[in-house]
Amino acid sequence: MTTTTYTVQGMTCGHCVSSVKEEVGEVSGVTGVEVDLATGLVTVDSDGPVDGAAIVAAVKDAGYEVVAPS
Ligand SMILES: [Cu+2]
Numbered sequence: 001m002t003t004t005t006y007t008v009q010g011m012t013c014g015h016c017v018s019s020v021k022e023e024v025g026e027v028s029g030v031t032g033v034e035v036d037l038a039t040g041l042v043t044v045d046s047d048g049p050v051d052g053a054a055i056v057a058a059v060k061d062a063g064y065e066v067v068a069p070s
Pocket residue numbers: 011012013014015016017
């Protein structure tokens with residue numbers, strides 16, 4: 001399993017967290033998504049390497065911005 005973390009800007013409540021989880025969870029290969037609202041840290045679990053651009057696009061679809069892929 002691979003774990004990747006991203007810092008996302010603009011999430012302010014539980015609804016934002018749900019939106020990000022839903023969109024990112026639909027990216028191919030992703031098996032789990034955890035979001036820490038306080039820090040904006042999004043942790044993505046996957047079966048193998050995941051296309052970072054797809055994660056960024058998914059976050060954007062949810063209405064937020066990845067500020068620091070890490
Ligand atoms: Cu919100």
